[in-house]
Amino acid sequence: MHRPVLLDEVIGWLKPQDGAVLVDGTVGAGGHTAALARQVGPTGRIIGLDRDPAMLALAKEATAGLPVTLVHAPYSAMREVLEELGVSSVQGVLLDLGLSSDQLAWAHRGFSFASEGPLDMRFDPDVDPESGSTSTGPTAAELLSSLSANELAQVFFDYGEERFSRRIARRIVETRRQTPIETTRQLAELVRQSVPGRFRHGPIDPATRVFQALRILVNDELDHLDATLKELPKILAPGGRAAIISFHSLEDRRAKWAFRNDPGLTVLTNKPVTATAQEVAVNPRARSAKLRVAERCPNQAGTPRPLPNPNPHPEPSPRPRRI
Numbered sequence: 001m002h003r004p005v006l007l008d009e010v011i012g013w014l015k016p017q018d019g020a021v022l023v024d025g026t027v028g029a030g031g032h033t034a035a036l037a038r039q040v041g042p043t044g045r046i047i048g049l050d051r052d053p054a055m056l057a058l059a060k061e062a063t064a065g066l067p068v069t070l071v072h073a074p075y076s077a078m079r080e081v082l083e084e085l086g087v088s089s090v091q092g093v094l095l096d097l098g099l100s101s102d103q104l105a106w107a108h109r110g111f112s113f114a115s116e117g118p119l120d121m122r123f124d125p126d127v128d129p130e131s132g133s134t135s136t137g138p139t140a141a142e143l144l145s146s147l148s149a150n151e152l153a154q155v156f157f158d159y160g161e162e163r164f165s166r167r168i169a170r171r172i173v174e175t176r177r178q179t180p181i182e183t184t185r186q187l188a189e190l191v192r193q194s195v196p197g198r199f200r201h202g203p204i205d206p207a208t209r210v211f212q213a214l215r216i217l218v219n220d221e222l223d224h225l226d227a228t229l230k231e232l233p234k235i236l237a238p239g240g241r242a243a244i245i246s247f248h249s250l251e252d253r254r255a256k257w258a259f260r261n262d263p264g265l266t267v268l269t270n271k272p273v274t275a276t277a278q279e280v281a282v283n284p285r286a287r288s289a290k291l292r293v294a295e296r297c298p299n300q301a302g303t304p305r306p307l308p309n310p311n312p313h314p315e316p317s318p319r320p321r322r323i
């Protein structure tokens with residue numbers, strides 16, 4: 001079962017007031033949403049979005065009786081969803097990025113190599129049981145069978161920061177000539193065999209970065225995040241706050257620079273907020289969580305900065321060497 005990370009910190013930074021309206025763009029199993037809903041009380045509302053209908057079903061149970069509106073939509077459609085609900089701006093936005101422990105545990109979704117399952121990895125799988133709509137692109141298996149070795153290597157390098165990206169991509173292309181790569185354990189084993197022996201038995205399974213990269217690709221995760229970060233000043237009411245929890249540097253860098261470079265936002269957390277040792281002890285997933293918070297400037301145009309950051313691009317990161 002999923003435990004919401006940095007829950008007290010999220011409540012402390014978003015400061016949900018009685019009667020306020022906030023958006024949880026990644027409602028998941030509803031842990032953060034339920035806690036926020038209790039804070040805003042019956043005259044307030046939390047609008048909870050998720051791409052995964054199965055997660056929305058869990059959230060429905062967790063938020064029963066609370067002032068919560070659940071919507072099946074990507075968080076990048078937040079502005080349109082709010083418009084449809086007749087909400088012009090909100091006092092807070094939360095994004096708790098990545099995937100939930102429930103999704104990881106569902107073998108048939110293919111997110112984890114801890115159990116055998118089909119390489120699907122779509123947050124929004126084929127058919128929404130409520131609306132019957134199909135709104136999804138290719139599965140991880142379909143991408144593994146269609147992308148060239150160069151394209152695969154680029155994905156593993158860009159989205160997984162995988163130093164052995166080329167070797168892994170080459171082996172995938174060689175293997176798929178004989179047999180299609182369709183299951184989680186098949187891919188994990190193939191990745192392990194692709195990396196040099198001394199890198200196979202470290203604390204992190206070599207398949208971890210490849211799985212992360214494929215999931216990001218399948219779900220266009222960084223595009224959704226970039227689009228939403230740009231929209232925040234238009235969604236937040238003056239003084240409203242955005243809280244972003246990320247689990248890897250590709251997301252954290254985006255949140256950090258989007259907050260810093262947006263004249264409509266004031267950064268409230270110069271350094272990311274991380275979990276306490278007590279929280280990590282009961283929820284190991286919290287270990288890599290980073291929370292960044294920004295506040296919408298009080299005036300419409302945003303507060304002009306005397307010295308805007310001249311670098312509009314994310315800070316350079318130590319890149320792994322590609323082999």
Ligand SMILES: C[S@@+](CC[C@H](N)C(=O)[O-])C[C@H]1O[C@@H](n2cnc3c(N)ncnc32)[C@H](O)[C@@H]1O
Pocket residue numbers: 002003004005025026027028029030031032033049050051052055073074075076096097098099100123224
């Ligand atoms: C880490 S979980 C959120 C957990 C939640 N805060 C809780 O307390 O249970 C992330 C959720 O975001 C959803 N998700 C990922 N990308 C999304 C997107 N672009 N739009 C909406 N939901 C997304 C996933 O389906 C997953 O349910």
